[in-house]
Amino acid sequence: xxxxxxxxxxxxxxxxxxxxxxxxxxxxxxxxxxxxxxxxxxxxxxxxxxxxxxxxxxxxxxxxxxxxxxxxxxxxxxxxxxxxxxxxxxxxxxxxxxxxxxxxxxxxxxxxxxxxxxxxxxxxxxxxxxxxxxxxxxxxxxxxxxxxxxxxxxxxxxxxxxxxxxxxxxxxxxxxxxxxxxxxxxxxxxxxxxxxxxxxxxxxxxxxxxxxxxxxxxxxxxxxxxxxxxxxxxxxxxxxxxxxxxxxxxxxxxxxxxxxxxxxxxxxxxxxxxxxxxxxxxxxxxxxxxxxxxxxxxxxxxxxxxxxxxxxxxxxxxxxxxx
Amino acid sequence: xxxxxxxxxxxxxxxxxxxxxxxxxxxxxxxxxxxxxxxxxxxxxxxxxxxxxxxxxxxxxxxxxxxxxxxxxxxxxxxxxxxxxxxxxxxxxxxxxxxxxxxxxxxxxxxxxxxxxxxxxxxxxxxxxxxxxxxxxxxxxxxxxxxxxxxxxxxxxxxxxxxxxxxxxxxxxxxxxxxxxxxxxxxxxxxxxxxxxxxxxxxxxxxxxxxxxxxxxxxxxxxxxxxxxxxxxxxxxxxxxxxxxxxxxxxxxx
Numbered sequence: 001x002x003x004x005x006x007x008x009x010x011x012x013x014x015x016x017x018x019x020x021x022x023x024x025x026x027x028x029x030x031x032x033x034x035x036x037x038x039x040x041x042x043x044x045x046x047x048x049x050x051x052x053x054x055x056x057x058x059x060x061x062x063x064x065x066x067x068x069x070x071x072x073x074x075x076x077x078x079x080x081x082x083x084x085x086x087x088x089x090x091x092x093x094x095x096x097x098x099x100x101x102x103x104x105x106x107x108x109x110x111x112x113x114x115x116x117x118x119x120x121x122x123x124x125x126x127x128x129x130x131x132x133x134x135x136x137x138x139x140x141x142x143x144x145x146x147x148x149x150x151x152x153x154x155x156x157x158x159x160x161x162x163x164x165x166x167x168x169x170x171x172x173x174x175x176x177x178x179x180x181x182x183x184x185x186x187x188x189x190x191x192x193x194x195x196x197x198x199x200x201x202x203x204x205x206x207x208x209x210x211x212x213x214x215x216x217x218x219x220x221x222x223x224x225x226x227x228x229x230x231x232x233x234x235x236x237x238x239x240x241x242x243x244x245x246x247x248x249x250x251x252x253x254x255x256x257x258x259x260x261x262x263x264x265x266x267x268x269x270x271x272x273x274x275x276x277x278x279x280x281x282x283x284x285x286x287x288x289x290x291x292x293x294x295x296x297x298x299x300x301x302x303x304x305x306x307x308x309x310x311x312x313x314x315x316x317x318x319x320x321x322x323x
Numbered sequence: 324x325x326x327x328x329x330x331x332x333x334x335x336x337x338x339x340x341x342x343x344x345x346x347x348x349x350x351x352x353x354x355x356x357x358x359x360x361x362x363x364x365x366x367x368x369x370x371x372x373x374x375x376x377x378x379x380x381x382x383x384x385x386x387x388x389x390x391x392x393x394x395x396x397x398x399x400x401x402x403x404x405x406x407x408x409x410x411x412x413x414x415x416x417x418x419x420x421x422x423x424x425x426x427x428x429x430x431x432x433x434x435x436x437x438x439x440x441x442x443x444x445x446x447x448x449x450x451x452x453x454x455x456x457x458x459x460x461x462x463x464x465x466x467x468x469x470x471x472x473x474x475x476x477x478x479x480x481x482x483x484x485x486x487x488x489x490x491x492x493x494x495x496x497x498x499x500x501x502x503x504x505x506x507x508x509x510x511x512x513x514x515x516x517x518x519x520x521x522x523x524x525x526x527x528x529x530x531x532x533x534x535x536x537x538x539x540x541x542x543x544x545x546x547x548x549x550x551x552x553x554x555x556x557x558x559x560x561x562x563x564x565x566x567x568x569x570x571x572x573x574x575x576x577x
Contacts, residue, residue: 223393
């Protein structure tokens with residue numbers, strides 16, 4: 001029954017995603033023809049298959065990951081304001097990266113993503129332990145711990161930046177603003193595998209997760225192992241967010257905005273929203289990344305600004321139309 | 324069928340239930356009353372398996388509650404918390420069909436048969452016309468019906484309701500009380516509901532339980548439960564008891 005209405009929605013969003021991907025691959029500062037690339041022109045091949053295609057795919061994966069994590073946190077915490085970043089995940093990642101910058105370790109290639117991922121995991125663990133009391137995790141304490149830790153991380157980041165060398169700061173700032181510049185096929189592969197695992201896990205928990213919407217007591221009375229679901233959902237959402245942040249830096253708004261956008265169009269439960277959020281998040285970030293590349297010819301603008309520029313007007317118009 | 328044997332529970336060292344013993348057979352409408360904080364909600368949560376007893380035992384069909392697989396017990400016992408709220412807007416029929424969740428496999432979606440059960444439950448609650456409406460655009464009375472239908476969608480044998488009549492106006496209290504009576508008579512389920520409305524409880528229920536400070540102090544037919552000296556002792560006010568058509572009604576003395 002439910003799946004009958006899901007398929008057309010998923011098909012529509014998939015089509016949108018394909019169009020967005022095609023646009024992102026076709027448009028750029030240099031014009032390349034697909035024909036030339038297929039005919040073996042080495043420059044065209046390199047631009048398409050080493051730069052634009054992996055970058056477009058990575059944008060889609062990052063968007064899907066952040067939107068799915070946002071949906072999961074909003075469902076788990078029964079709070080429309082929850083998103084992957086409010087819970088301290090991004091703050092932890094940024095903090096790790098900032099310390100690496102200040103200490104000069106960031107100059108070692110490939111170290112920033114690793115440190116950022118470590119920071120995200122440490123923050124996640126800290127937030128969860130802080131919110132846990134007598135085998136019960138209180139959603140309000142979880143949000144509050146995340147907010148307070150984020151404030152602490154901001155302070156550490158500022159101090160680290162004050163101690164950093166001027167030449168290291170540019171790269172650090174670029175990362176903090178989020179960028180898909182330099183996306184590689186190995187990033188794409190890593191994130192694709194993680195996202196597939198997370199989606200499978202979340203789909204397996206979906207029947208239980210959506211019952212949390214009615215409150216934890218209600219879910220328990222329906223035979224849901226609430227504490228286990230909260231722990232598994234929180235860890236899954238945090239790990240994929242940590243990986244996304246490690247690869248792309250901090251791209252805000254997607255995790256908060258996309259689940260609400262999707263929910264305003266299709267007012268259904270978690271199982272229904274999960275695939276739609278993945279697709280919708282992909283569309284938003286692919287388009288935002290495209291804009292960030294082409295608005296200025298001289299340099300790239302921060303992609304996080306464009307997820308907001310694209311998403312907020314759409315969000316507000318839907319908000320006005322819905323009751 | 325369902326039995327609490329010397330059940331106790333404390334929140335962080337504060338006693339909420341003290342050795343409560345009660346037995347529930349089938350097809351009974353049982354009203355659970357008592358002052359605020361007397362342990363009504365806690366008893367319902369223990370019977371719904373939301374909380375586990377710290378002492379004593381709850382037994383359903385000769386099997387201890389903790390030995391029942393969670394989802395299996397959920398098929399037999401339905402629970403409605405005090406203020407259910409789906410967080411995000413949902414259609415009434417989708418809310419009701421989610422009551423079928425204990426019957427679903429891991430990756431399964433509700434089948435047409437589950438939607439039929441949901442429609443049946445809505446009709447039973449006189450709420451068939453609400454199926455396509457959204458909860459956030461309903462009145463309190465309509466929402467209550469939808470949530471009761473959600474409980475009924477699993478066809479439970481035991482139905483536990485935490486203050487279903489709270490915040491309803493008097494005509495809805497009457498309709499809802501009659502609806503509970505009807506459900507017991509038609510489905511043979513046993514309904515245990517917490518309420519502060521002594522007169523309405525007496526008028527419709529088969530049995531009244533009164534709690535005080537975590538203990539079950541009265542378990543009797545309504546006429547006996549509402550004897551004037553008991554009322555003063557339990558609820559702390561002087562009442563005149565008027566008998567009419569074999570029923571007792573409480574009227575407070577000013």
